[in-house]
Amino acid sequence: MKFNIALLAGDGIGPEVIDQAVKVSDAVAKKFGHEITWKPALTGAAAIDAVGEPYPDSTHEVCKNADAVLFGAIGHPKYDNDPSAPVRPEQGLLKMRKALGLFANVRPTFTFPSLLDKSPLKRERIEGTDLVFLRELTGGIYFGEKGRKDNGDTAFDNCVYTRAEVQRLAKKGFELAMTRSKKLCCVDKANVLETSRLWRETVQAMEKDYPEVEVSYEFVDAVAMRLVQWPNSYDVLITENLFGDILTDEASVISGSMGLMPSASMGAEVSLFEPIHGSYPQATGLNIANPMATVLSAAMMFENFGLMEEGKAMRDAVNKALEAGVVTEDLANGGKAYGTKEVGDWLAANI
Amino acid sequence: MKFNIALLAGDGIGPEVIDQAVKVSDAVAKKFGHEITWKPALTGAAAIDAVGEPYPDSTHEVCKNADAVLFGAIGHPKYDNDPSAPVRPEQGLLKMRKALGLFANVRPTFTFPSLLDKSPLKRERIEGTDLVFLRELTGGIYFGEKGRKDNGDTAFDNCVYTRAEVQRLAKKGFELAMTRSKKLCCVDKANVLETSRLWRETVQAMEKDYPEVEVSYEFVDAVAMRLVQWPNSYDVLITENLFGDILTDEASVISGSMGLMPSASMGAEVSLFEPIHGSYPQATGLNIANPMATVLSAAMMFENFGLMEEGKAMRDAVNKALEAGVVTEDLANGGKAYGTKEVGDWLAANI
Ligand SMILES: CC(C)[C@H](C(=O)O)[C@@H](O)C(=O)O
Ligand SMILES: CC(C)[C@H](C(=O)O)[C@@H](O)C(=O)O
Numbered sequence: 001m002k003f004n005i006a007l008l009a010g011d012g013i014g015p016e017v018i019d020q021a022v023k024v025s026d027a028v029a030k031k032f033g034h035e036i037t038w039k040p041a042l043t044g045a046a047a048i049d050a051v052g053e054p055y056p057d058s059t060h061e062v063c064k065n066a067d068a069v070l071f072g073a074i075g076h077p078k079y080d081n082d083p084s085a086p087v088r089p090e091q092g093l094l095k096m097r098k099a100l101g102l103f104a105n106v107r108p109t110f111t112f113p114s115l116l117d118k119s120p121l122k123r124e125r126i127e128g129t130d131l132v133f134l135r136e137l138t139g140g141i142y143f144g145e146k147g148r149k150d151n152g153d154t155a156f157d158n159c160v161y162t163r164a165e166v167q168r169l170a171k172k173g174f175e176l177a178m179t180r181s182k183k184l185c186c187v188d189k190a191n192v193l194e195t196s197r198l199w200r201e202t203v204q205a206m207e208k209d210y211p212e213v214e215v216s217y218e219f220v221d222a223v224a225m226r227l228v229q230w231p232n233s234y235d236v237l238i239t240e241n242l243f244g245d246i247l248t249d250e251a252s253v254i255s256g257s258m259g260l261m262p263s264a265s266m267g268a269e270v271s272l273f274e275p276i277h278g279s280y281p282q283a284t285g286l287n288i289a290n291p292m293a294t295v296l297s298a299a300m301m302f303e304n305f306g307l308m309e310e311g312k313a314m315r316d317a318v319n320k321a322l323e324a325g326v327v328t329e330d331l332a333n334g335g336k337a338y339g340t341k342e343v344g345d346w347l348a349a350n351i
Numbered sequence: 352m353k354f355n356i357a358l359l360a361g362d363g364i365g366p367e368v369i370d371q372a373v374k375v376s377d378a379v380a381k382k383f384g385h386e387i388t389w390k391p392a393l394t395g396a397a398a399i400d401a402v403g404e405p406y407p408d409s410t411h412e413v414c415k416n417a418d419a420v421l422f423g424a425i426g427h428p429k430y431d432n433d434p435s436a437p438v439r440p441e442q443g444l445l446k447m448r449k450a451l452g453l454f455a456n457v458r459p460t461f462t463f464p465s466l467l468d469k470s471p472l473k474r475e476r477i478e479g480t481d482l483v484f485l486r487e488l489t490g491g492i493y494f495g496e497k498g499r500k501d502n503g504d505t506a507f508d509n510c511v512y513t514r515a516e517v518q519r520l521a522k523k524g525f526e527l528a529m530t531r532s533k534k535l536c537c538v539d540k541a542n543v544l545e546t547s548r549l550w551r552e553t554v555q556a557m558e559k560d561y562p563e564v565e566v567s568y569e570f571v572d573a574v575a576m577r578l579v580q581w582p583n584s585y586d587v588l589i590t591e592n593l594f595g596d597i598l599t600d601e602a603s604v605i606s607g608s609m610g611l612m613p614s615a616s617m618g619a620e621v622s623l624f625e626p627i628h629g630s631y632p633q634a635t636g637l638n639i640a641n642p643m644a645t646v647l648s649a650a651m652m653f654e655n656f657g658l659m660e661e662g663k664a665m666r667d668a669v670n671k672a673l674e675a676g677v678v679t680e681d682l683a684n685g686g687k688a689y690g691t692k693e694v695g696d697w698l699a700a701n702i
Binding site for chain 1: 439441445471472473476492493495497498499501503504505506507508509510511512513514515540542543544545546548549571572573575576578579580593594596597598600601603604605
């Protein structure tokens with residue numbers, strides 16, 4: 001097969017980890033007889049510096065016409081101090097999600113046996129955890145009307161959801177549950193919010209189309225607790241944008257493998273794949289960043305094309321590297337630390 | 352001193368744990384020469400069953416005219432299945448908060464050395480944790496306009512905050528920080544929400560009035576992570592209603608001492624004190640519920656009257672009971688378990 005992949009390296013360590021994912025993807029393509037054309041484009045602080053905005057139209061054109069987007073990380077400390085500044089890397093992110101229609105953010109949290117000791121949780125709490133959040137990404141309070149009244153003394157943010165938005169996300173959740181253990185948890189705050197009641201009634205009405213899936217409904221505050229207490233009691237969770245923002249970040253730190261976690265943001269036309277970690281500005285250019293989460297994000301991309309073996313080849317390479325101790329300093333545990341590039345080379349050679 | 356205390360026992364184990372707190376409070380009053388008049392009133396499912404609503408006017412009258420409210424727990428499984436039912440215990444809770452103006456929910460999370468092993472977190476992560484959330488409790492998306500449009504296919508919840516609401520809560524936060532380690536963390540989502548930007552600018556403007564307090568600003572998703580990673584890096588945290596709902600529950604499970612955590616909801620006129628645990632319906636009437644969180648809530652009540660020694664006497668009694676192993680089955684660790692009433696008797700005798 002032939003693919004065009006938009007390549008949004010972004011800021012900080014983004015370009016370095018993206019380079020490795022490209023290298024490993026190319027090795028996979030070679031082995032399985034595919035042809036990838038990479039289309040680099042600007043985003044984040046890098047784009048603000050170059051053309052004055054974080055998600056320029058030219059970048060949107062590249063993404064729209066690509067078969068998928070591979071994304072590094074964005075964010076730079078010089079934009080961190082004033083959240084009300086008119087131009088910020090995050091606004092590019094939100095604009096991109098909306099413009100590309102990336103409505104479903106897929107965030108797995110799983111464990112690597114060799115990394116369990118890195119978890120802040122006790123081993124018996126975290127062992128066997130393998131859950132996936134589907135976070136709605138283009139609606140809710142992020143995109144509702146917001147503003148000020150009373151000379152600026154009153155602020156408001158409106159949270160809005162339509163039944164169709166909920167159905168679209170929930171459908172992905174049911175389908176994903178069918179490929180896994182057939183357990184789906186709908187996370188809401190239906191005891192307080194009208195939008196949550198719409199979520200709940202919509203999901204309830206869909207249950208009959210997926211008779212094999214066992215659906216549970218839990219309040220967001222209860223999930224925030226149980227994620228720490230018994231993370232391995234969850235499988236697929238679906239939730240709205242803001243709850244998803246908070247809970248997926250919470251979930252990411254429980255496994256001890258945060259630096260390895262990939263993610264996908266799925267749209268109707270194009271989908272985007274990125275590591276969950278940030279741009280880690282202090283490490284920029286030092287060849288110390290861990291490229292594995294980005295490589296695993298590229299694996300998700302192949303799998304999303306239906307190329308399961310290709311994805312598995314990348315996952316296997318990562319597992320093999322972890323076992324062989326071919327890791328960057330964050331995982332070296334006082335042992336030998338490899339460079340970003342060296343880990344990428346090793347993974348590519350082991351495809 | 353003479354006090355009138357409204358006594359809202361509520362549902363499930365509420366009445367049992369409240370009985371013990373009354374007993375221990377009376378012992379303290381006797382020792383220190385105070386006189387407490389307890390004014391019982393209906394709330395929760397118990398009130399729905401009796402008079403058709405969860406926070407009847409008669410109960411409001413009792414609370415309004417009391418010096419403080421001591422609250423057990425509410426919630427009953429028969430109201431749990433349908434979050435859109437017109438009459439539910441939670442609505443009583445929200446109505447009560449609003450009617451009594453309980454704008455600041457104070458939720459400490461601290462550790463008891465003897466309970467550290469109960470934490471899902473590793474000992475080195477949790478040791479020394481002693482933080483307090485101040486959650487805004489009468490504003491935000493809980494109380495904004497909510498409803499449906501488009502024949503029910505669109506739902507909305509409006510989140511609204513005024514500068515005065517933020518100032519009122521933040522003032523309590525600064526004052527509390529001054530009595531502790533002078534560190535204050537303002538939790539918001541100012542990179543996305545206009546209400547959060549109002550929160551942040553309001554708190555920033557107040558910094559000059561408390562030059563000794565070191566203020567940090569963190570995004571809610573980052574706090575959800577750090578609470579699990581390094582809970583002991585926090586001291587006082589202030590936040591809006593919904594973020595507070597999620598984060599205080601998350602914080603409550605990290606310590607291993609959840610069953611012991613008290614809370615207060617402060618208003619301009621009257622304040623309310625309650626354990627953070629729920630009504631635990633399965634345990635109703637079995638004399639197995641742990642009364643210590645309710646006793647510690649009563650201790651907060653005395654301290655809020657400025658009676659620090661009285662509060663300390665109650666805390667000391669709880670610590671002594673923990674050391675002596677005079678505990679209910681949740682803390683017995685396979686050893687001898689005392690009944691709810693027996694623990695209450697022991698605490699009263701040890702004042
Ligand atoms: C940077 C921010 C706008 C963004 C979000 O809140 O969605 C981030 O936290 C994320 O989860 O991708
Ligand atoms: C029962 C519910 C309405 C309530 C809330 O969300 O405030 C509860 O979760 C709490 O934190 O006291």
